[in-house]
Amino acid sequence: MIHHTCFKCKRRFELDPVMIGFELSKLKTNSPKHYQAICPACRAVNKVSVSQMQTELESVADEVQKVVEEHEQAKAEAKAAKQAKAREKAGQTKGKEKPKKKKAKAEKAR
């Protein structure tokens, strides 16, 4: 866990490095410099420097990767389900093969 002290109310709170890694991965920037943590006590946005958390983040890199992949997969599945429904609505499905397989692991596997 990463401990951070709110700059505003000085309350200490914990940050989950996996969560941070996941949030950072969703950002458009490739190497974000800060993570915006919201203080649970006063809701102030605290900018936490990423380099400061580097070791923590690296130690959970595998977990972050897993969470990111699961998230991507869930998103892809939701999309596929939506498309399948749309197709059904369009009356094109004749009960043949269900388009359940989406392009499996297109994610960059580093």
Ligand SMILES: [Zn+2]
């Ligand atoms: Zn605070």
